[in-house]
Amino acid sequence: MRTLAIGLVMLLAAAAMPMAHHGLAEFDQTKRVTLIGTVTDFHFVSPHAVVEFDVKEDRGRTQHWNAEMTAAPNLTGWSATSLEPGNTVTVTGYRAKNGSFYIWVRQLTSSNGTKLRGA
Amino acid sequence: MLPRALRTNVRTILGAAATLLAVVNFSFAQPRAEAGIPVTDPLVLAKCGTCHAVDQHGSMRRVSSARATPEGWQDVVRRMIRDDGVSLTPPEARDIVRYLSTRHGLAPDETRPVMYYAERRIRDEAATTGADVRDACSRCHQAARALAWRRTAEDWKLFAEEHAARNHFELEPGVVASLAKRAPLRTPEWDAWSARASMPAITGRWLASVHVLGHGSLVGDVEVESVPGGDEFLTRAHLRAVDGKTELTRTGRVIVYAGSAWRGRSSGNTDARLAPNDLLNETRDVMWISPDGSRAEGRWFWGQYQELGFDVKLQRASPGPDLLLVEPVAFKLGTSANRMRLIGDRFPSRVAPADLAAGPGVTVRRIISSSATEVVAEVDVAKDAVPGRRDVAFRSSTLARAVALYDRVDYVKVVPEEAMATFGDQTHPRGFQQFEAVGYQRGPDDKRHTDDDLELGPIDVEWSMEVFYEIDLSRRARVGTISTTGFFAPAAVNPAANYDVWIIATAKTETTSEGKPLVGKCYLVVTVPTYLLDGRTFVRDLDRWVEEGSPR
Numbered sequence: 001m002r003t004l005a006i007g008l009v010m011l012l013a014a015a016a017m018p019m020a021h022h023g024l025a026e027f028d029q030t031k032r033v034t035l036i037g038t039v040t041d042f043h044f045v046s047p048h049a050v051v052e053f054d055v056k057e058d059r060g061r062t063q064h065w066n067a068e069m070t071a072a073p074n075l076t077g078w079s080a081t082s083l084e085p086g087n088t089v090t091v092t093g094y095r096a097k098n099g100s101f102y103i104w105v106r107q108l109t110s111s112n113g114t115k116l117r118g119a
Numbered sequence: 120m121l122p123r124a125l126r127t128n129v130r131t132i133l134g135a136a137a138t139l140l141a142v143v144n145f146s147f148a149q150p151r152a153e154a155g156i157p158v159t160d161p162l163v164l165a166k167c168g169t170c171h172a173v174d175q176h177g178s179m180r181r182v183s184s185a186r187a188t189p190e191g192w193q194d195v196v197r198r199m200i201r202d203d204g205v206s207l208t209p210p211e212a213r214d215i216v217r218y219l220s221t222r223h224g225l226a227p228d229e230t231r232p233v234m235y236y237a238e239r240r241i242r243d244e245a246a247t248t249g250a251d252v253r254d255a256c257s258r259c260h261q262a263a264r265a266l267a268w269r270r271t272a273e274d275w276k277l278f279a280e281e282h283a284a285r286n287h288f289e290l291e292p293g294v295v296a297s298l299a300k301r302a303p304l305r306t307p308e309w310d311a312w313s314a315r316a317s318m319p320a321i322t323g324r325w326l327a328s329v330h331v332l333g334h335g336s337l338v339g340d341v342e343v344e345s346v347p348g349g350d351e352f353l354t355r356a357h358l359r360a361v362d363g364k365t366e367l368t369r370t371g372r373v374i375v376y377a378g379s380a381w382r383g384r385s386s387g388n389t390d391a392r393l394a395p396n397d398l399l400n401e402t403r404d405v406m407w408i409s410p411d412g413s414r415a416e417g418r419w420f421w422g423q424y425q426e427l428g429f430d431v432k433l434q435r436a437s438p439g440p441d442l443l444l445v446e447p448v449a450f451k452l453g454t455s456a457n458r459m460r461l462i463g464d465r466f467p468s469r470v471a472p473a474d475l476a477a478g479p480g481v482t483v484r485r486i487i488s489s490s491a492t493e494v495v496a497e498v499d500v501a502k503d504a505v506p507g508r509r510d511v512a513f514r515s516s517t518l519a520r521a522v523a524l525y526d527r528v529d530y531v532k533v534v535p536e537e538a539m540a541t542f543g544d545q546t547h548p549r550g551f552q553q554f555e556a557v558g559y560q561r562g563p564d565d566k567r568h569t570d571d572d573l574e575l576g577p578i579d580v581e582w583s584m585e586v587f588y589e590i591d592l593s594r595r596a597r598v599g600t601i602s603t604t605g606f607f608a609p610a611a612v613n614p615a616a617n618y619d620v621w622i623i624a625t626a627k628t629e630t631t632s633e634g635k636p637l638v639g640k641c642y643l644v645v646t647v648p649t650y651l652l653d654g655r656t657f658v659r660d661l662d663r664w665v666e667e668g669s670p671r
Contacts, residue, residue, distance in 0.1 A: 047642070096588045
């Protein structure tokens with residue numbers, strides 16, 4: 001199924017056109033935010049691998065976040081089990097401009113030793 | 120010192136000797152031209168021979184140096200008509216493809232690894248294809264398209280150079296040598312098979328076991344009869360859903376190439392306006408027949424992007440009994456009075472518990488009912504039975520890995536895990552996507568999402584969707600809908616934008632250890648049907664984008 005990624009990467013390559021598959025336009029690249037949370041699921045898929053994690057607010061409520069990364073085949077050395085539910089992750093990246101709980105990952109560190117830098 | 124004349128003669132002799140040695144060395148260094156496959160068909164000789172010269176051995180330039188699947192030869196004939204002005208009537212084109220696909224075809228063992236290309240399945244080729252070939256091919260199409268050919272080393276070189284020139288790309292070094300090594304013209308498989316290649320023997324009754332995403336399993340039979348005076352076959356498939364909700368009949372026509380390549384079309388023969396996912400829609404039927412002719416498997420597919428289909432397994436009907444399917448496909452440890460349905464053909468009229476076996480830990484208490492096509496047994500599963508997949512036997516008929524024993528459902532996987540659906544426009548119908556939720560147990564390594572995980576079959580879920588970056592539900596209506604059966608339909612109006620979507624399956628009964636419903640997700644990209652880049656129009660082809668009008 002990784003071939004799907006290739007097709008979509010081609011779309012990304014054509015990102016200049018208005019109907020391209022999303023690049024980073026949805027994210028505010030002017031400032032980085034850092035979140036600490038607990039992994040609830042990890043999707044090792046294309047076009048973007050996604051970590052779902054819960055972040056506790058100061059008032060005790062929980063926010064459910066989606067952290068997007070590059071496509072699974074580009075995550076060299078990673079597998080579907082690189083992040084597992086219960087891992088604590090520190091995620092730094094660009095938050096979605098519209099305020100939804102999505103973040104584009106620039107750095108990720110997990111309590112199980114998994115790291116991603118400069119994605 | 121030698122006299123001048125003699126010195127000149129010595130130089131001449133040495134020079135001649137050196138030249139001779141060079142010639143001899145050259146002739147040893149160059150591989151002898153591989154013997155081609157003679158072309159004997161009068162129509163091929165007449166239509167192709169005007170450009171492709173035939174030598175004294177009956178070898179036709181290029182044509183004799185290659186073998187391919189029917190799809191490969193169809194591509195070539197289409198290109199010859201379109202680009203080289205070859206004039207062929209449709210029957211002539213069909214006859215040429217038929218001859219070449221059979222006499223210059225592939226053996227079943229050569230075809231099987233690349234069947235997914237003919238079956239129009241999206242497949243991760245990383246594990247099965249060399250990186251050099253994959254990288255060279257997959258920019259435009261699956262590598263299997265190239266590996267569905269066999270050629271001499273010289274012909275791979277000619278082909279690759281022409282292909283690169285025609286499609287404007289640079290050939291990577293080593294690709295030609297790799298293709299020549301991986302897919303040579305002469306192979307032991309073809310040597311052993313070629314004599315049998317023109318003997319398709321598929322008439323008679325086949326038993327069918329079918330799965331359709333979102334529709335579940337169906338069983339039945341396929342009757343095949345030959346068309347008098349021709350080399351085509353007529354098919355009539357009777358299928359009934361295991362859940363009892365659907366029963367259907369499909370009829371069609373089939374040609375068998377090279378003794379093992381089943382290619383045809385079939386439909387439910389109705390004038391009614393059909394829903395996109397109706398099982399009566401017309402399909403292209405692509406099947407692989409096993410070398411001994413006892414089994415066939417493949418895909419009957421339809422849809423703008425061939426995205427919908429039946430996964431079909433056929434086996435020759437025997438005097439019986441034949442076990443086709445066990446339902447349900449998974450049983451929980453420590454449960455009793457489970458109903459186990461054995462679905463098949465020609466079960467005997469009298470059935471006893473001893474006729475059925477599912478291994479240690481599974482006890483058949485009694486036979487609840489039986490008919491010629493179904494036996495229902497009551498079984499207990501011991502608490503300490505070994506979890507895993509196991510065979511089920513009914514007398515002499517054994518179904519391998521028919522059921523799974525498990526302790527709990529650990530997670531839900533939505534299949535496919537990655538998917539694409541496509542908006543439509545005036546010239547491109549919409550591309551849909553069917554999903555199914557499958558339960559899994561974590562397997563012996565006690566970790567989820569690893570190779571040893573145990574598949575437990577479809578589970579009952581509620582379907583929903585979530586558009587990425589959505590905060591007010593405003594995007595959803597523009598993207599599409601997911602039905603209660605997991606069928607995603609893109610919105611009828613093309614919004615000229617791409618969307619990333621979670622397709623979410625929430626289990627109705629299975630829960631986490633904290634008592635929350637199990638949830639599985641698929642990453643779906645909903646795309647436009649075409650886009651413009653640098654003045655060129657690109658369209659979707661299966662799972663990638665190709666320039667409109669380019670050969671696919």
